[in-house]
Amino acid sequence: MMISRRERLRLNPFGTVAASAAVVLGGIAAVLGDDISQGMTNSLRASAEIMAHLWGASLAAGGLLKLYGLYAGRSTMEIPGLWMMAGGYGFYAITVVGGLGLGGLAAGILSTALAVGSVIKVQIIMRHARNAVRLHDAEGE
C-alpha cells in the first residue's frame, strides 16, 4: 500500500466518519429493525419492520464497501459503497422527515447532507477516473 492508513484518514476525514457512521447505524438497524427510528415507524407503518432491516443491511454494506475501497485504494469498491450510502442516507432523510415532520428536521437535514456529500464524492472520483483514462491514452499514443 502506497499511502499509510493515517495519511488516508488525514486526506479523507469526512468520508471515513460518514462511512463508519453508516456501518454502525446500518448494523444496528439491520439487527433491531424499525425500533431504531420513530420516524420510520410512523412513515412506513406496516412495512416499517422489513424495510428497516433491509435499509440497515444496505447502509452497512455501503459503509463497509466505502471504507474498504478507501483504505485499500480500490475505487471499484469505493464508488458502489458511496452510492449505497447515498441511497441509505437519502432513505433515512425521507422517512424521518415524513414520519416526524418538523421534529425530524434536524436528522433529516444531516442525513440529506451526508447523501449529497456521497454523491458529490462519487462525481469527483469519476472525474479523476476519466482524467486518468485520458492521460493513459495520451501516454499510449
Added chain:
Amino acid sequence: MTWGQILLSIAQVAVGGGIVQAILAFTRRRSELRQLDRGSDSVAVETADQVVVMMRTEMQETKAENKELKADLADQQRQIEALAAEVSSLRAELAIARAEIHRLQDG
C-alpha cells in the same frame, strides 16, 4: 394511494436507486476506476522518486559546498601562519633597530 404509500415508494426509490447506481458503477465504470487506482499508485511512486532525487542532489550540493569551505578554511589558516611569521620577523628587526639607536645615542 395514501400519503404513506407515496412516501414509502419515494424512500424505496432512494435506497433502490443507490443500489442500482452501485451495480452500474461496478459493471460499467470498472475499467476507468481501475485505471485511476493504477494511476494514483504510480503517481505516488513517481512523487516519492522525485523527492529522493531532489534530496540527493541537495545533499551532493551541500557536500561540495562543505568541501569548498574546508579548503577556504585551510587557506586562511595558512595565511594567518604566514602573517604571524612576518610579524615575528618584523619584531626581531625592530629590536635590532632599537639596539642600534641606543648604541648611536650612547656613542
